[in-house]
Amino acid sequence: MNFFSKKNKKKAKRRGGVRPPYIGLFCLGLFFTAVIFANVIAPYDPNEGDLFSTTIPPVWEKDGSLAHILGTDMLGRDVLSRIIHGSRMSLLISVGCILFYGSLGVVLGLISGFRGGRTDMVIMRLADLWLSLPGVIVLFMLAAVHGPSAKTIIITFGIMGWPGYARIVRGECLSLKQRDFVRLARVAGCSKLRIMFSHILPNIINTIIIMATIEIGGIIVMTASMSFLGLGTQPPSCDWGLMLAEGRQYITYAWWLVTFPGLAIVITVLGFNLTGDWLREVMDPKQKLR
């Protein structure tokens, strides 16, 4: 990935002034540790319940126990372990969404910017229209027909999210088209497809990555709320949204069941948002992305 290269780091330093988002990076560190080492650091199997130790409060409460630091749920499953494993589902779904609509958006944006004319007009008009359609109604339709699942969520946001990418990529493409190296490639007789993918795409990859970092927080919130509504992942998966949905029924006497999974979401999203904002400020001083 060329955007972590040394050259860019230097550039960032020279542009200076913008402090790295230590809090954000710390949050991301927690999140990715959980994702990568879930099997090692989670004290229990996240799906294994113990009916003799249900709804134990966190360790600092009166009836808390050191065995379950963040307590257990109504089936006796360890909350901490479920949160740690839930990070994987969170990343899986959000990255799935972004890859899906990101590639759709990049391709449509490239075509739109490169072809121009009527094609461009149609795609951009479509993007305007798409942007105004609520994703949740598409989810309702798809979930009604296919049944709710993580896959349905990915597909829904996959088809709904492309316009943002398409617009940015189109804008970049339009300005790159005028640059000498692209013109030269044309003169040299490269095919349009080749120019698009081997000359223009590498030049906008940074923009695409920054945009993904900025957007992933929002996607995590969105997909978690859909799972919370029961339109996404189904029990017994470990998913933060789902944990909140289950915990909500016991809100009057097991506050920890609705507090900690939510905190996990907040930490993750905060991490991505802070890092994304910083990346944008450092890498994109002209503020093309907003």
Added chain:
Amino acid sequence: MQGYIVKRILIAAFTVFTVLTVVFFVFRLGPADPVMVMLPPNATPQDAENLTKKFGLDKPLMVQYGNYLKNAFRGDFGSSFRFDEPALRVLLMRFPATLKLGLVTFILSVTVGLSIGLISAVKPDSIIDRIGRLFALAGMSLPSFWVGIMLILFFGVTLRWLPIAGRGTPLHYIMPAFCMSLYPIALITRLSRSSMLDALKSDYVVMARIKGVPEFYVILVHAFKNASIPVITVIFGIFGALMVGSAVVVEYIFSWPGIGRLVMESFFARDYPVVQVFVIVVTCMVVTLNLIVDIIYAYIDPRIRYQ
């Protein structure tokens, strides 16, 4: 100007038509048998046969599509299984509750978001700017459904200050409206701040100051008018789409008897005609909002008006 508006109305009509078509084909051509999908869980084979006849599902697809469109234009989208009433009427009965909450949210987000955004842009790095930026970050990072749950836990369960479900008194509005406006406030604050900053840096603002125009006039007339264009897009255009999602979530959490809760209930009761009508009505609403935005644009921007 007239040509412009007519063109927008045609586009809007075309959008609604497209959505009607997509809804039809998604529900009819999905992998599941539409009759089984449409039937309540405890239906008998006889029911299935009746339903097939009733919807004309034994006829060719194109004929079905024609009938569907014809009925749609008459406002007939089938009947709700649960209530045994036209689905559209079921939906419209629950509509005022959503509208009221939506309106409160809208006013709250626009006034708070816009004023924080403008003040921050006029006085960058002031206390209000710092608080505004912190709030915007929070609004972007806190999932509204979790905030809702936390509010219920704190103000409803622990302190018992506020009612946790239903509606009736103004007190009932506090938590849902706060919850729903958190994200829009953040969005509007950020956007109005950045577009106002851009406008204040522009040459026409410098020129206005050169002419000795007083500062409040520079800000409100010269800068704000220009800065308002992207903000309006978000407030009306994206707001509609955004609100639908969070209305469903918030109504679900706070048991608010609006269409968001209705569609959730209908979905889990497999009352799909209601879900279908929800999809269509919501799209029409969003399309109408976009039409309004386009007309407001023409009013603000002479370049569009004189096209």
Added chain:
Amino acid sequence: MHSNQDNLLELQDVTTTFFTKQGEVRAVDGVSFSVGKGEVVGLVGESGCGKSVTSLSIMRLVPQPAGKIVSGRILFKNEDLMEKTAEEMRQLRGDRISMILQDPMVAMNQLLTVGKQLGEPYKFHDKVRGSLREMCIRLLEKVKVPAPESRVDDYPFQFSGGMSQRALIAMGIANNPDLLIADEPTTALDVTIAAQVLKLMKEIQRETDASIILITHDLATVAQICTRVIVMYAGRIVETAPIKIFYKNPAHPYSVGLIRSVPVLGQPVDRLFSISGQPPSLFAMPKGCRFAPRCNKAEKKCFKHYPPETWLDENHSVACWLYPGD
């Protein structure tokens, strides 16, 4: 600098600094000059040399909050503008002091009619006599915009580039200011229209006897209407001279280079002269003379100390070690 009671404007050691994330930038560094009543002065230099910031400093409109006039005095009619309140400055701006920006397409508010923007200098200085619209029409007439009665209700996007620049000039001269600063008024226009606009400015100057500071990087424009030239380089004034002396006898090596790089009509040249190198980065100013790294006559001394201002005769001053002062 010779202090003179007849001076309309006098800058004394004005320094304007921008405080950016990357560090402090002195865009204008200890600049002093004066403008007499009815005088047309050209302020010349490459882009980024501080010309525009100097003019914005005079207007007290340096972009906030990054920019600040950190020291110096700006005397206008023998009153220090630095001591004026914001409201007093506002009343001066658009009335006694005015300015024309360079790009009419962005200097006009696209969402307001030309008439509305033209009327603002009148409206906010209590100068409306009779119909404001009538006054705007007369103003457009004055700058020779055709069909002003209908044009006054047009929006800027309906104006051509040349017409927009005329309208912008009209805004500047609405209240017959004593001082008019024109920041590259012809750069955004094509040559024939630029000539017309310049002619118009000359006429207006003769009519109203306003003092004009013409900011430009184009010596040909200066030759057409200015009586005196001030050359700026990297935030400082390097030479001040009456126009004829400047063209005949430029003192500073930078001025010499500037003049040599202008093609002269009718004289064939093999290759156009250009000053080698780049102006210094604002973040890394040389310690001594700022032009020294590009100067072919530079000596050791030039790199160590900044040369003081030296008066060659009553009206001609230069800041260069080639001319040892008193």
